[in-house]
Amino acid sequence: MTKGRLEQQTIALFTACGYDMSFMADKQRRLIFTSPDQTLEVLLVKAPDVTTYVRHGVADLGVVGKDVLLEHPFGYHELLDLGIGRCRFAVASTPDYQPDDYKRKVIATKYPTVTANYFAQKGEDVAIIKIEGSVEIAPVLGLADAIVDIVETGTTLKENGLQIFEEICPISARLIANKASLKRERERILPLVKRLEGTL
Numbered sequence: 001m002t003k004g005r006l007e008q009q010t011i012a013l014f015t016a017c018g019y020d021m022s023f024m025a026d027k028q029r030r031l032i033f034t035s036p037d038q039t040l041e042v043l044l045v046k047a048p049d050v051t052t053y054v055r056h057g058v059a060d061l062g063v064v065g066k067d068v069l070l071e072h073p074f075g076y077h078e079l080l081d082l083g084i085g086r087c088r089f090a091v092a093s094t095p096d097y098q099p100d101d102y103k104r105k106v107i108a109t110k111y112p113t114v115t116a117n118y119f120a121q122k123g124e125d126v127a128i129i130k131i132e133g134s135v136e137i138a139p140v141l142g143l144a145d146a147i148v149d150i151v152e153t154g155t156t157l158k159e160n161g162l163q164i165f166e167e168i169c170p171i172s173a174r175l176i177a178n179k180a181s182l183k184r185e186r187e188r189i190l191p192l193v194k195r196l197e198g199t200l
Contacts, residue, residue, distance in 0.1 A: 001063050002047045006173055009084040010063045017195040051076060051176070060181035060189060066171040067150055071113045077182055079193055080175040083200055089114060089168035092157050093139045093146035099165045108138035109148040118148065118168050136160040 001010050011021045023035050024042060033042045043059055048071075050064035055075035062076070065085055069078060089111070091099070106127045109115045119126045129144055138144040140161060150171060151157060151164065175196065182189060 001042050001044055002050055002065070002173075003044045004047075006047070006063070006065065006085045007044065010082075010173065013082060013084055013196070013199065017199045019195075048072070054176055054178050057178050057180060060178050060185055061192070062176045063173055064176060065150075065173055066169075067111065067114070069174060069176070070117075070169075071111050073113075075179075076176045077179055078174050078176050080196060080200075082173045082175055082196065085173040086170065087150050087152040087172075088170050089118075089148060090151045090164045091118075091146050091148055091166040091168065092136075092151070092162045092164050094161060095163060097139070097146055097165060099146075105145040106143075107146055107148055108135050108144035110135060111148060114168070115148040136162060 001007055011024060015021050019040065020035065024033050027033075027044075031044045033044075034040070035042075043053060045053060047064055047068050050059075050062040051068060051072045053059040054062040061079075063082065065087075066081075067087075067089065070089075091107075104125055104127060106129060107115055107119070108129045108131045110131060112128045112130050115126070115128050129138070131138060135147045135149050136156060137160060138147055146165065147162070148168065154164065157163065175193065177189060
């Protein structure tokens with residue numbers, strides 16, 4: 001399970017499905033939780049690490065945003081759109097940005113794979129600078145012409161003098177499964193999936 005904002009939404013979703021998630025209430029600094037009836041073991045990790053734990057079979061299932069799956073598109077089965085954590089990928093920049101000019105653009109992003117694929121589909125050759133922190137300042141400081149980032153409300157963009165020029169795709173949290181676990185643990189995994197489907 002992804003730590004942070006998505007964590008609370010995931011717990012609420014599983015609770016709505018009838019799972020007693022109260023065993024996660026007293027977190028302190030723990031990252032591994034087991035339900036009293038031993039039916040669920042939950043790992044709390046950073047979003048990009050969810051696919052790693054699932055791909056290597058440490059976790060049978062994972063809940064992670066589609067943004068991470070688009071950036072790391074291999075080694076797991078995507079089972080279900082959970083409909084939580086909704087936001088979108090967008091191209092944003094300062095108001096003077098010219099998206100249709102012919103010069104080679106420099107794009108700053110935390111998501112180089114998504115960015116490269118999007119501009120390649122448009123037939124545009126761009127230079128990509130990978131940024132780990134706040135990408136919003138890159139166009140303001142002249143490091144990049146524009147950014148590709150996740151946008152929920154757009155408030156952070158506006159506060160930094162940016163606006164959306166292109167919407168790339170919607171994003172929401174997905175349930176993913178380890179490929180081997182899906183075969184080996186099918187009797188345990190499918191009822192959970194059905195319960196989630198019944199709640200969505």
